[in-house]
Every structure is written in structure tokens, then in C-alpha cells.
Amino acid sequence: MTTELITGIRELTTQADDRARLNDAALVIEAGRILWIGPASAAPAADTRTDVGGRAVLPGWVDTHTHLVFAGDRAAEFEARMAGQRYAAGGINTTVAATRAASEEQLARGAARLRREAEAQGTTFLETKTGYGLDLASETRSARAATSVADVVTFLGAHLVPDGIDRRDYLDLVTGPMLAAVAPYADYIDAFCEVGAFDVEESREVLLAGRAAGLGVRVHGNQLGFSGGVRLAVELGAASVDHCNHLKERDIEALAGGATVATLLPACDLSTRQPFPPARRLLGAGARIALATNCNPGTSYTTSMPFCVSTAVLQMGLTIDEAVWAATRGAAAAVGRENGADAAGSLRVGGWADLQVLDAPSVAHLAYRPGVPLTLAVWRRGVRSRLCGLEGSDGLDGSGGSDASGRTDA
Ligand SMILES: N=CN[C@@H](CCC(=O)O)C(=O)O
Ligand SMILES: [Zn+2]
Structure with missing residues (x-):
């Protein structure tokens, strides 16, 4: 050897x-x-x-929040946002339409291109999600494509209720046949717990179904408002709750007292003009944080962990060591890989x-x-x-x- x-x-x-x-x-x-x-x-x-x-x-960087499996882009939506329009969850539908029209091979190729782009900037470990298929066949194809590029795969059927289906019927699909089809390819289940996506009760139902199917839990929470996603994540012992832009004192206390890592997404905050999460208050309270790109075509079309690290230092008040830790070993904790033979970061x-x-x-x-x-x-x-x-x-x-x-x- x-x-x-x-x-x-x-x-x-x-x-x-x-x-x-x-x-x-x-x-x-x-x-x-x-x-x-x-x-x-x-x-x-x-x-x-x-x-x-x-x-x-x-x-190497550990990027624990990406959505690399999609087709199309949303440059026009981005341009309108930079001219003053607010970000809303409904934009996801645009990417869903393009993703459903793409073949599995096209999806895998697009995701592989982004993975290579990430690796050229130092990323050696990467999580990615489904969530732009939102019907049984498209979510399954997305999950298979995700396994071809990612170290960890997350099932995000609960990203949005897509057009043309009743809300209750969609929840039954996500927690039933869709979960059964995707679970063999996934490590985690996730839910977008936010106004315009899923409320706390709906998110809990989805996450518990995923857990019963053997998946770990992670949550998109408190991105656009006080959604309750953070406290739900801590209640369920989720590995991570991601975004965390709008936190009340009780949310910070819950994170500090729980096992859930708060994953902060500075590139997304810039691209959606959301306030940055209170990173210093989180650290001061004793919560653990991670940094990730949230690479996706809607809110954060970047694979650059160095950009996230520098933004976390220059704009969010982290020290160099805190930011580098949050993008490496701290991030590994957000995907259960801090220790052991397969440890990352x-x-x-x-x-x-x-x-x-x-x-x-x-x-x-x-x-x-x-x-x-x-x-x-x-x-x-x-x-x-x-x-x-x-x-x-x-x-x-x-x-x-x-x-x-x-x-x-x-
Ligand atoms: N917030 C939810 N999902 C993605 C964005 C989805 C989209 O707008 O395409 C995110 O993490 O920001
Ligand atoms: Zn996301």
C-alpha cells in the first residue's frame, strides 16, 4: 500500500x-x-x-444543506427580488415543473456538475435533497439521482403542496406511498415548516412518518417568520434545523438545551434579503451551529462554502475559527458524522x-x-x-x- x-x-x-x-x-x-x-x-x-x-x-468543507437535484433556473425571479419583490415559498412550483419534465439522467448530470463545482471550492462531503419532484415518480427519480452525487440524501416531499392536489391527499401521499418509494435511497426526512408550505402539525406528521420508516429527522424552520419549526425540531431531537433567521429567546434556549444543530445559510439570507440569524446569541447561549450553502435555484444558487464562511465572519459576527469549525466539524454534527470511522470535517x-x-x-x-x-x-x-x-x-x-x-x- x-x-x-x-x-x-x-x-x-x-x-x-x-x-x-x-x-x-x-x-x-x-x-x-x-x-x-x-x-x-x-x-x-x-x-x-x-x-x-x-x-x-x-x-474539506462539509456542506449539509443543498438541493442539487433540479432542472431549470430562476434568474428572472431573482432579478425581480433584487428589484424589491419578496421571496415566497410558491416559487418552488416553477422548479417543480422543470424537474418533472427532466429525465433521471439529466437530473443526475446537473447535480454532478454542481457537486464538481463544490469540490473545486473545497467541499469533500455533501448532503442533498429531493423536493422538486413532488409526485411519486419524480421524487423517486430525484432520490436516485441524489444518491449518485451525495454522501447523505434527504427526502423533502414536504417542500410544498404542489398545484393540482388536495392538501390532505398530498400529506397522505408523502407519508405513505411516496415515503415507501423514497426511503430506500434516503438517510433523512425533512419538512419545510413555514407559512405557505407546512404548519407545525403537518410537519410533525411527516417527520414522525419518516422516523417510523427508519429515517433521521431534519427541518427547514423559521426562515421567513416565527414558524415554530425550530421548537418542533428540538422536540423531535432532529439532527439539524436549518435557516433559523427568526428566533425568539425561547427558540434559542430550546436549541441551547437540545441536541439539534442550528444550520445557518448566509448565502440564502443575502439572496432573499432576510435578516441574518443571531449567530452570536446562539453561540453565547451554548447552541451548536453549522454553516451550509443551501445551493438551490430559488434562494441560494451557489455551491461556495468559502463564500459562506467569509460572509459568516464579515456579516454575522463569527470569528474565523468559529466559522471554519461551523463549516467543517460543526457541520458534521448536523449530519451525525462528527465521530466514528466515517467521521467528516x-x-x-x-x-x-x-x-x-x-x-x-x-x-x-x-x-x-x-x-x-x-x-x-x-x-x-x-x-x-x-x-x-x-x-x-x-x-x-x-x-x-x-x-x-x-x-x-x-
Ligand atoms: N426554504 C425552502 N426550500 C429552499 C428553497 C426552495 C426554493 O425556493 O426553490 C431553501 O431552503 O431555501
Ligand atoms: Zn433548503
Whole structure:
């Protein structure tokens, strides 16, 4: 089995429990997993050696909220919104019509394109959802397409009651035949608990049916108003409640006292002109937070976790370390992957070698240089992505120190 030494790491963020950043570090990869981490001066010999030239290395991003399975776009709706129109859940119907008209292959291809786009920006673990099919055949096709691109799949039949079906009939469909058809492809069930989508009682019914079918629970809550979704999520012990723009003190207390992670979606907040969630108050109360892109054609058409991290720092008041944690190990907690052999969002001996190199000496540059594409290279399960690389890049000290050629360590 071959080993690869990655050295020349000016700053290594492992997301170990102490949250420390290590200077002048190295690590060794074997069979997709991390074999060794420590000071560069003590690094063992390996079959190949990659010198990252004095740059920062950190875990790949863990994006736990995306809707990649869809067809069409909603640029016209976005443009109208930027001219003053308010976002409303009903826009989902536009994407439902386009998605129903697309083949499974087209849906899978579109989702794969977005996954590649995400990976080029450092994402190594990604969740995606159904929710733009909203009939039995289209949700099933969407779920199958989702499994071809995502590490975790969520069933979001309860995204909206689609046109042309009675509300009660649709709830019976989602909690009955549709759930039975989609559950084999899904890990979680979700409900959009919001005015114009599903109320608390309807959401509870859907989520409990999903749980009875063996799925974990997550919720879209409190995006457009005080929907009750946050407290429902905590009551059900959901892994995550996502959006959280409108929180009362009681919601914050519930999150702080419960097991549910609050997943914040800053790119969506900008694109819908919603107030940012009270991230500092959540952290101050002791709640756990994650950051995600919410990539979808309606409210947040971006796959960029670096954009979300920099926005969380510059606009929501997080520190660099808080934002990077929320986009890596904190996010892993929102999909039940913080610990164990399949843990995501941290670099530890025995864990997956899912990591990224920034073209910068420190993670601080993610917010210090907002909008600059800093992702230089990505390893997923020990394999370096072909989308971005170190070839031909000079070391940050101008020494030309990078060497990703796989030369043997003599
Ligand atoms: N809020 C609900 N669902 C998506 C957006 C759906 C859409 O407008 O297409 C979201 O997470 O923002
Ligand atoms: Zn969403």
C-alpha cells in the first residue's frame, strides 16, 4: 500500500477537540485515510511527497444543506427580488415543473456538475435533497439521482403542496406511498415548516412518518417568520434545523438545551434579503451551529462554502475559527458524522483524508481576502482532485517550493 506525505504545511487546522491550529506540520495518507499527523521535522518517510509550499491545510468543507437535484433556473425571479419583490415559498412550483419534465439522467448530470463545482471550492462531503419532484415518480427519480452525487440524501416531499392536489391527499401521499418509494435511497426526512408550505402539525406528521420508516429527522424552520419549526425540531431531537433567521429567546434556549444543530445559510439570507440569524446569541447561549450553502435555484444558487464562511465572519459576527469549525466539524454534527470511522470535517489519525490546501498561509485569509478563489488543491478519501492542483504554483515565499509530482522520498 503506497503512502503520501504532505509537508510544507504552514498552518494545519485539524479540528481536534482543542481547536488549535498547528504550525509547520505534515501528515501522511495511506489507503484514503490519515496514517500520521505531526510536526514536519518529525515526519516519517513515505512513497510520495507533496510540498504545499508554506500554505494552510484544513479539512474539506462539509456542506449539509443543498438541493442539487433540479432542472431549470430562476434568474428572472431573482432579478425581480433584487428589484424589491419578496421571496415566497410558491416559487418552488416553477422548479417543480422543470424537474418533472427532466429525465433521471439529466437530473443526475446537473447535480454532478454542481457537486464538481463544490469540490473545486473545497467541499469533500455533501448532503442533498429531493423536493422538486413532488409526485411519486419524480421524487423517486430525484432520490436516485441524489444518491449518485451525495454522501447523505434527504427526502423533502414536504417542500410544498404542489398545484393540482388536495392538501390532505398530498400529506397522505408523502407519508405513505411516496415515503415507501423514497426511503430506500434516503438517510433523512425533512419538512419545510413555514407559512405557505407546512404548519407545525403537518410537519410533525411527516417527520414522525419518516422516523417510523427508519429515517433521521431534519427541518427547514423559521426562515421567513416565527414558524415554530425550530421548537418542533428540538422536540423531535432532529439532527439539524436549518435557516433559523427568526428566533425568539425561547427558540434559542430550546436549541441551547437540545441536541439539534442550528444550520445557518448566509448565502440564502443575502439572496432573499432576510435578516441574518443571531449567530452570536446562539453561540453565547451554548447552541451548536453549522454553516451550509443551501445551493438551490430559488434562494441560494451557489455551491461556495468559502463564500459562506467569509460572509459568516464579515456579516454575522463569527470569528474565523468559529466559522471554519461551523463549516467543517460543526457541520458534521448536523449530519451525525462528527465521530466514528466515517467521521467528516476533521483530520485525525485513522480518519478519512478529506482535506484542502488554501493558496494562503492561514485560514484567516478566507475572510481577509473575500471572494478570492483560494482553494488550491483538494484530497477526497486520499485522492487528489483533478480540478485544481499544485502543479506550477510557487510556494508562498516565492521559492517555487510546491512539488506535487509524487517524487520518491529518498
Ligand atoms: N426554504 C425552502 N426550500 C429552499 C428553497 C426552495 C426554493 O425556493 O426553490 C431553501 O431552503 O431555501
Ligand atoms: Zn433548503
